[in-house]
Amino acid sequence: xxxxxxxxxxxxxxxxxxRSINVADARLGAVALFATDDFFAPMARLLSPAxxxxxxxxxxxxxxxxxxxxxxxxxxxxxxxxIVQLAAPSTLMLLDIDTRFFTGNFPPFSSVEACRSxxxxxxxxxxxxxxxxxxxxxxxxxxxxxxxxxxWTHLKLHIYPDGGVARxxxxxxxxxxxxxxxxxxxxxxxxxxxxxxxLACSDxxxxxxxxxxxxxxxxxxxxxxxxxxxxxPGFDWMILRLGAPGRIDTIEVDTAHFKGNFPHQLSINAxxxxxxxxxxxxxxxxxxxxxxxxxxxKADDLVQFxxxxxDLGPVSHLRVNLHPxxxxxxxxxxxxxxxxVR
Numbered sequence: 339x340x341x342x343x344x345x346x347x348x349x350x351x352x353x354x355x356x357r358s359i360n361v362a363d364a365r366l367g368a369v370a371l372f373a374t375d376d377f378f379a380p381m382a383r384l385l386s387p388a389x390x391x392x393x394x395x396x397x398x399x400x401x402x403x404x405x406x407x408x409x410x411x412x413x414x415x416x417x418x419x420x421i422v423q424l425a426a427p428s429t430l431m432l433l434d435i436d437t438r439f440f441t442g443n444f445p446p447f448s449s450v451e452a453c454r455s456x457x458x459x460x461x462x463x464x465x466x467x468x469x470x471x472x473x474x475x476x477x478x479x480x481x482x483x484x485x486x487x488x489x490w491t492h493l494k495l496h497i498y499p500d501g502g503v504a505r506x507x508x509x510x511x512x513x514x515x516x517x518x519x520x521x522x523x524x525x526x527x528x529x530x531x532x533x534x535x536x537l538a539c540s541d542x543x544x545x546x547x548x549x550x551x552x553x554x555x556x557x558x559x560x561x562x563x564x565x566x567x568x569x570x571p572g573f574d575w576m577i578l579r580l581g582a583p584g585r586i587d588t589i590e591v592d593t594a595h596f597k598g599n600f601p602h603q604l605s606i607n608a609x610x611x612x613x614x615x616x617x618x619x620x621x622x623x624x625x626x627x628x629x630x631x632x633x634x635x636k637a638d639d640l641v642q643f644x645x646x647x648x649d650l651g652p653v654s655h656l657r658v659n660l661h662p663x664x665x666x667x668x669x670x671x672x673x674x675x676x677x678x679v680r
Contacts, residue, residue: 593638
């Protein structure tokens with residue numbers, strides 16, 4: 339009997355990616371600070387949230403247009419590197435050094451170092467090896483799990499000796515420092531930059547559930563969460579874990595760019611899962627009490643719900659229900675953290 343075929347790389351790490359966020363996403367505030375050379379393609383493209391693309395026959399003043407970071411052919415000793423500031427201090431689980439469309443010009447090897455610094459790294463910064471030198475393959479994802487409980491703010495991506503990388507994606511979890519005064523501040527407890535995470539959903543055919551927790555307004559429908567058209571009974575849903583348990587008093591729903599496909603209504607269930615395992619939440623959450631009864635939404639609109647938000651006390655997890663389906667740009671849940679129940 340033949341052995342089962344090895345799962346493709348993206349499928350192998352799908353679960354790990356699903357329970358984390360890309361903290362090197364430019365939409366969250368990640369920035370490429372420095373590159374030894376980016377003659378052919380600018381370092382900023384490394385952090386684009388869009389999938390890399392190939393533009394047949396397109397050239398600029400420096401040569402073939404490439405969607406990523408690409409240095410010139412190195413003729414001396416040494417190698418190239420790029421320094422990236424992550425969107426927030428984070429713990430890391432998985433690196434994706436994506437070389438798609440780089441075929442004869444990808445670096446054969448790469449390594450990654452990390453540091454934690456409140457300022458931009460300089461010549462005196464002490465770096466820690468996060469990923470030892472590893473071979474890369476061209477025109478594909480190159481996934482590397484990392485096991486480090488430390489909190490990092492910057493990465494240094496080394497490529498040996500030169501070449502191009504389409505995207506650097508760094509999957510992990512934001513570490514939010516909740517100071518002594520946090521309990522008296524009203525904040526968006528669901529925001530990705532405050533540690534909020536999307537854990538599961540019924541469907542994300544057209545747009546990722548993680549998008550609703552990003553800052554700002556979505557650039558298009560593709561920058562939000564959108565489900566397929568539901569053809570069976572029921573409704574779509576998403577489960578969120580707040581960055582910290584808290585008492586929610588205001589909910590803001592943004593349907594920007596969703597005009598013929600916004601949800602007819604939205605409701606939210608909530609619960610405090612203090613120290614509980616996040617298993618089988620899709621069925622358990624059906625029985626959570628309602629934080630927000632079904633509310634009508636409008637196309638391409640920003641609305642706040644306050645008086646109709648029920649006081650359930652501190653909650654840690656939300657089930658956001660779309661009746662029956664559709665798309666959201668952003669969701670914000672304002673309240674005060676209750677750190678004593680973490």
